[in-house]
Amino acid sequence: MVKVTVDGTAVEVPDNANALEACRAAGVDVPHFCYHPRFSIVGQCRMCMVEIDGAPKVQASCTVPVRGGMVIRASSEKALAARNATMEFLLINHPLDCPICDQAGECQLQDNAVAGGLPVSRTSEPRRQFPGYDRTDIGPHVIADMTRCIQCTRCIRFCNEIAGTGELTFIERGGHTMVWTHEGHQLDNEWSACAADVCPVGALTTKEFRFRKRVWWLKKTASVCPGCEIGCNISIEHREQVVHRFLPRVNLGVNDFWMCDHGRFLAESLNGRDFLKPVVPDDFLKASEPDGRGRRETNWGEALGLVHEKLTAAKPAAVLAIGSANLSTEENWLLAELFGKTVGTPNVEFDADQGPLRRIRNPKAIGADGGFLKGTVAAPNARGAEAAGVRKASGESALGRLLTGSLVPDVLYVADAAFSARTADPAFVAKLRKAKFLVVHARTRSALTDVADVVLPVSGLTGKDGSFLNVQGRVQRFDVAFVPPPIVKTDLEVLLHLGQRFGVFETRWTTADVFGKLAATVPAYGGLAWDAPAVVGLPPSVSPAASYDVLRPPRTSVDDTDKLPAAAGKA
Amino acid sequence: MSAMWPAGYEPVLLARVSRPDSRSIDGYLADGGYASWKKVLAGIATGEWTPAKVTEMVKASALRGRGGAGFPCGLKWTFVPPKEKRGNKPVYLLCNADESEPGTFKDRVFIEKDPHQILEGMMLASFALGVKHAYLYIRGEMVHGAEILNAAVDEAYQKGLLGKNVLGSGIDLDITIHRGAGAYIGGEEPALTESLEEKRGHPRVKPPFPAVSGVWAAPTIVNNVETLCCVKHIVDRGADWFKGYGRNEKNTGPKLFCISGHVERPGVYEAPMGIPFMELLALAGGVKGGRKLKAVIPGGSSAPMLTAAEVANMPLDFDGVAAAKSMLGSAAIIVMDETADIPKAVTNISKFYAHESCGQCTPCREGTPWLNKMLKRLVNGQGKRQDIDLLLQISGQMGNGMTICVFADAAIAPVISGITKFRAEFEAYLAKAASPDFALSAPSDVTKKVAERMAEGIHC
């Protein structure tokens, strides 16, 4: 650590910090564009100019390594004049049409201009245009508009240094310099939308979100990506019960600043709801409908009463409960408690899909392999389900026997109708249907819900809170984005209500209460608190381009102190 | 061809260029070429010649880099980290033949007329620096020159002067000619190393300096063509001989000057360092048509222009031109007589910089075209009253540490010097303008405030 002074404030920063980071550590906000804590330092934007005692000229603070005793003047007249100058240069060719730019509201150029720029422009020359390079697809997800580019090269460095795919480059030079893909290539890699995240302006935007919602209307909820077992921290960005996008939420120990395109564009899948009320079989309809499977909507009392009745009537060994790697550990734990201990069946199982390999660059993360964290299970909480006492299904397990036809359960209770992609496969569903009574929790309609006897409408990820145990053995909490329509319950509430009928659970328990109970018995959760910072993670940031603003004091000290909680490290 | 050196002066650098067989290795050998290279190689075994000895000679000669900055060459060589520090990393020598500074055409003479002189200089410098592979980076447009150099390198290999165990000395040395892609900025040292690595020729934040981390992150010494030619002559004839040329201890050696513009006989001239400007002008036949001298750009377009009065008693060496608040740079002297239109000249130069900016730093990428657009408008009769001050203010916001490399400082030098020294000519264009006061409504409080804040932005 070295001591430096910024505008009269003494701060201690790591030896390898630069003057810009020292300013940030001292709480002095020096605007900047090209600097990003994960990319090489290039000093290109010239926004972060400061004065440093002993140096005759103004300096780009990001390019100056700190020295003990360094005196930085970030707010001197000369420093401010230099930054004003850069801001003026950045704006002379910028379209300045924020009202029709989708980045407005989370644009660093806009923010810095409003905070420190000048109210009028001195240029009267025509503004530069990039015909053919504006509003153009450069990949499956990203649209480029070079009229807005400030040539900070963050996107280029993302592709070179993080993705390692190097699709982007500068083309042309001088005032015509622009970012484009190499001839014959597309911006197409596993994390391509992160290039749009790091873009401080509206030059790179994603097709999926572009012009979908003005960002200031969006509410941000801290959550965890449902795409794979890595469990990238995300912000669910939503308004009026509609999810508009996912953004990565910084977690230095997991996804760092990134998330993959697969996970990111699952956002849309959280929208839509096909069930607003529980569904139960109806004898009259059954008789009158040719396929003999008539059902009607009802209230929770009747639906849960029926399930309770069937469960008590069934032989315990003939009950099969299927948990899910998509459900929180709390929900899986309640399922294991209720069915394993109260109903008394040995058959509490889950099955998760093997997905394609997902990778997130984070060389410093525990468990990183070749610089990447890797996930192969296509669901976020396989480890949590197992830790909670829900066994992984196998050929010989109850689910396996059901599929081979050697077990015909009296009651099959599926706590997540989408526990596997196979639930869309009619042949698979037909095998599950062999059960005499089939109950499912569901948000959306599927081949499985079509044949179930009882459908219990649940909220999905947006409507609930809970925790997942990721591939590293890290417990990560997600929060409620928005409350579902009244009669819909969360999976946790459904299980609590059912458990109450058996006299073992209380409906007033919150997720935090359940977390507390399971933390007392489940080793992977041992010693953790619902509100522990390591479990909660960092808050969703104000803007994706500035998401590293949570990194105060500078990066290295945060990195160094980032350790997995003792208990979680065991996995 | 009239003499390209002062009467009574014995040319050194240009000695061979007008010989009929100046290009071929046979001609070069017949003129005593490669004697120093052979002498040094033969002297290794006896201990007579060591790398340190060559470096010491170059240091003692006070040779300053001929590429533009005039940095002491021997001192630069000592910046290469010693073997203990650099470990297994090789050292590279990079001969800078990117010559693109407007007004400069001296390196081209060596390349096209006397390529072996360059190669011998590179060999001796490589020996001094422990280089096993030296590169010559030639400007992309010089296709012909690259062909000549490649032929010369082939000849040198054939004569056993390059390759493995050269002349049984135990020294291995390869030389590769690398063609740039045609960018002025490629001549800037870090940009040169980037470009040699087949990346875009972008200047990089320093430190690290190339001498510590250059090509492929290995220590790299970049020297101009003429600098390396001087090295050859220093090893030929000794440091004291070299110091015999020049006005003082810090400005030594024979020097090439490129004179262009309004002179009777433009061309490359050789003269001792420190020759007075007026003498050189006389050598070039004086101002064209006997007209009056108006302005001089003494060191390539990046050097601030000087008035006739400022050059009247100016000696042409690094410190002499610096004393006149300009720079010798690449010694490209552009002479402008009384018919020259300074605003148009400045506009023309500004077009070059707008075209050549690499585009990574905001002030340079945005500022160079802005200056050019404004100047173009001005000379096209659409100037506005505030343009002249604005040009100065914008220029003042571009240099002095605002950018990664000094290109931006180079780009503003002609604008600032042109306006401050010949302001009346710029104002004359305003008088011709259709409505110079067009944009001047009564200043509101806001614009006044802005003007005040902007005024603070000037630090030129």
Ligand SMILES: Cc1cc2nc3c(=O)[nH]c(=O)nc-3n(C[C@H](O)[C@H](O)[C@H](O)COP(=O)(O)O)c2cc1C
């Ligand atoms: C924009 C720019 C362009 C340059 N172009 C050249 C060039 O074309 N040739 C050259 O020898 N030096 C050029 N230089 C200077 C080199 O960076 C470097 O100082 C020089 O090659 C060092 O060699 P020397 O020490 O032998 O002079 C340029 C510098 C700048 C900033």
Ligand code: SF4
């Ligand atoms: S597209 Fe965005 S991230 Fe890329 S250089 Fe331009 S402004 Fe920077």
Ligand code: SF4
């Ligand atoms: S790597 Fe996994 S957790 Fe991360 S964004 Fe992709 S799918 Fe989601």
Ligand code: SF4
């Ligand atoms: S000053 Fe100009 S030429 Fe030099 S690095 Fe910056 S943009 Fe490129």
Ligand code: FES
């Ligand atoms: S942030 Fe320092 S130069 Fe861009």
